Amino acid sequence: MRWGVIVFPGSCDEQDVYDCLKNNLRQKVDFLWHKDPLAGKFDCIVLPGGFSYGDYLRSGAMARFSPIMKGVVEFAQKGGLVLGICNGFQILCEAGLLPGALTRNASLQFICRRVFVRLEETDTPFTCAGKKGQLLKLPIKHGEGCYYADPTTLERLHKNRQILVRYVDAKGRTTPAADPNGSLDHIAGVCNEGRNVFGLMPHPEDAGEKILGGEDGLKIFSSVIEACDKRGKRAWLD
Amino acid sequence: MARLSAKQFPQPPVSADTIASHGFSEEEYRRIVQILEREPNFTELGVFSVMWSEHCSYKSSKVHLKLLPTDGPAVLQGPGENAGIVDIGNGLAVVFKMESHNHPSFIEPYQGAATGVGGILRDIFTMGARPIASLNSLRFGAIDHPRTPYLLSGVVAGIGGYGNCVGVPTVGGELFFDESYNANILVNAFTLGIAEKKRIFTGKAKGVGNPLIYVGAKTGRDGIHGATMASEAFSEESEKRRPTVQVGDPFTEKLLLEACLELMKGDCLVGIQDMGAAGLTSSAAEMAARGGTGVELDLSRVPLRERGMTPYEMLLSESQERMLLVAKKGKEEQVKRVFERWDLDAVVVGKVTRDRLFRAFFDGAEVVRIPVAALTSEAPVYTRPAERPQSQDDVQRLDLEKIEEPADLGAALKRLLDSPNVASKEWVFRQYDHFVRSNTVVAPGADAAVIRIKGTEKGLALTVDGNGRYCYLDPYVGGILAVAEAARNLACVGARPIGLSDCLNFGSPERPDVMWQFSQVVQGMRDGCIALGVPVVSGNVSFYNETDGVPIYPTPTVAMVGLLPQVARHVTPWFKSPGDIVVLLGRSREELGGSEYLKVIHGLAKGTPPWIDLRLERAVQHSCLKAIDKGILHSAHDLSEGGLGVALAECCISGPEKPLGARVEPREMMRGDARLFGESQSRIIVSLKEKDLNRLREIAEKEGAPMQVIGEVGGSRLVVHPLIRLPVDELKSIWSSSLERRLRDAR
Amino acid sequence: MRVKIFVYLKDGVLDPQGKAVERSLHALGYKEVQDVRMGKYLEVELDAPSRQAAEERIREMCDKLLANPVIEDYRFEIEE
Amino acid sequence: MRVKIFVYLKDGVLDPQGKAVERSLHALGYKEVQDVRMGKYLEVELDAPSRQAAEERIREMCDKLLANPVIEDYRFEIEE
């Protein structure tokens, strides 16, 4: 299968995603330039972390207008897999591919540390390699990761089981102290109704090797690989 | 943008007043007239003032800095370029430097610190290296001083705000509070980058006729006279100069970084330098000096952000996120294309000339014509008077008999762990991205940070250290200790030092007592470097850190870089498993002078700092390193502020998992407080399996390092028999919450 | 013409910044202050044939870029 | 009474945010927009005996906390 990692002006984690996929999972990966149209066959497009356009107006607000995003929206609408990590998650929300918005951390401070998240659903291409309730230890690093959605949207998220990961403590419990940014319902990541677009604040790519403190992040990427394998060698989209 | 014409800009006259307000002595002005064989015009006066400022010319420090050892088999570039370079094998080199941004950070903490980070990043990528790790060394006034929480929060947010946005991990640093810094905080920023050895770029203007190209942000009236501001003590007057504060734009920096690195892959570039202090003037003049050439600038082409800027302002502006490069003639369009891809301006603003003159034109008229050498190599150099102040004797007098030993040493340990100088710095470093680039093997919170070098088995260790209190009590010894502690911190993770960069933060060089401190510290650092075999490859001097005639503690900060041949073998400070044996490498003496204990418990900054025997230091470090090479150590942690008691507590509580207790019984016979909190140097606590003890003994014996089995890991308490017996959970909660709680309470 | 745009969080969306400012004001002794809300303020110079045309364009810019409708509302004033 | 406070960067101080918004607006085709500046907008509910008293207190709060005098200016409006 083939991955595309978009480089926006101000992206910082594109190399981390690239290296994680290439070195740890032996995947084919290409960088995609934000000014180009989306062309070529890809199974999964990754919007990496960082500070696209400096996040100067709102995180993700300006990147969603990058030329490549038109293609990403079409790709997603046709069922292609799209993964947004941190700033990528913010961009996907701004672009309307995912519900809700990410606002300033409740502490008003940028926060960088390792957290635990719990896999809430496993019937998606991004979580299928895991077990329901499984804990993953992943790094977070963001200033605007507080997830918000209005009550109706939230209800829909519950009903459709779109909340894929929640912040929990080491024992797997959702507690206010275990929630690093004050997210609504401790939400760390959600998918769309079609379950082919997923955004999360933690960085799986920075937890891909034992020497970096753990390899729990590989669960997310290997889920995608597994899902694509099951679907056959064919790309999701021609 | 409305531009002035030459007619609209008559040069203001040069008078005795303007000469004085540009900071020149009469002697210096006479020299200018002699060099030019005429009176300078107003713009030229400005150019001389920034280039001859302390900040750019190192006029007071040069004679001393020559003493520092700068050579080594792996050193590719010592001081003199934008940053130092050391070979690390595999065709790779590391490029690193530290810079101070003290004055701007005091005036506007967020932006001052942010632009400090921006500046040091540019120093690194200007040489062709991708920045991969940063450190920051911070000094603030007493934590209960009304301005401290504001300054600290602003500085930390600024460092994070800039570094995080550019995508360079901040992997370590230090933070120290003392009244001595109440009105003069220190913000020293360090960055390390990695480059291919064959693709290193320098700031040389070579090749007559080659174009000078301006890239990056537009020029505004930011920070005009920043370099002179950094060369002055604070006063009400300098407070008034506030509007010169620069605002950082990390997004533009990120684009500039990527565009420059992309350009460097091709073959367009001859030389490149960032526009830092003294902006366009210093970058152009320094590049010409290194290239043995001249430069000609056409100021009418400089991209401007504000209306009506004068040549004087364009030449002296310190607007951030700008670079000056020399390209091969004919490659102009290629350069522009690269920058266009990243949405950045690239404008030809001049060319390299043969005449060794620094010339600037504006609207067709020549406004500056000065020999390059007069601005660089021939700038004044002073051997300033230096004298040990009489009061030094008094400062060093400490009668231990009069220091009462606390009845409850456990309570004293708790107070020390609660001291912001000893407490966990997590409140700070959790605001810094330390994961980005996925190289971070040991994050902040250990003796040194460790990052791996992708594509190799190697790793780099980084640390920054320097105790101003020690230097105040004895600047010579303090200088040695700064170097020794940094190297010891590297040894604790298993790295051998390959080079260091430093910032020397002092009061006014015009004071003999300060110059004495300066020369003593430099001599101490030199002796430390020679003994431990570490070259100084770059650095920075910050003078005039004083307010109303009171200088800060003399504060060298030493950022040292070490290499690990096998990054997988690194060691961390905290205890790993119950049953492990705890060993103390080194020797303890009855030394309390300058200790954190004396300050926190008795309110004293007195005595002489701990003594150091550099042969013993080397033996201890080598023992630790060899034991790590052999893979027998489970943990290693050096003893610093707070001595054995604090170090043991940190071994118990500083790990990412649940705290582990220990029971130890050190054998030295001395008063209990000295035994627990004395800061004798050259000591490391290690833990290992009992079966490996003999191998450690053999190593230590061979190296000539004393070693003492002092106890065992296990249980839920820290027991230092017979002095202390405390639950580790309690220690952890004090130590880890102190900083945040104190900052909150201070509001 | 000069346009002033205010972008602020919708009612019901947490405003930690406003809260923090309120707390600080109270700590400084300004107890008479309540209900602090914090938002963004933009000033732009706009070239438009008429006030109405300007309004239309500004509304578009806000809907598209300047405000996020999930969490924010906006308001603007045009000065001639 | 309701007070609206605008805090904005002083003239001549670099405004990276405003600049970035301007560039985005241009890229989206809103070329008629120039000179975008970005600042903070605060709304507070204030209890004061008189308009004049209110003005005085607000000015104090701005000087002390809400604006950073090194790089920012402020302005406010009181609505009764």
Ligand SMILES: Nc1ncnc2c1ncn2[C@@H]1O[C@H](COP(=O)(O)OP(=O)(O)O)[C@@H](O)[C@H]1O
């Ligand atoms: N300003 C800072 N920024 C980042 N990390 C910091 C800062 N201050 C302290 N730290 C981290 O906290 C840990 C303890 O620091 P310190 O007490 O200075 O260690 P040591 O005594 O071993 O030099 C180190 O890992 C250091 O990198």
Ligand SMILES: [Mg+2]
């Ligand atoms: Mg240490």
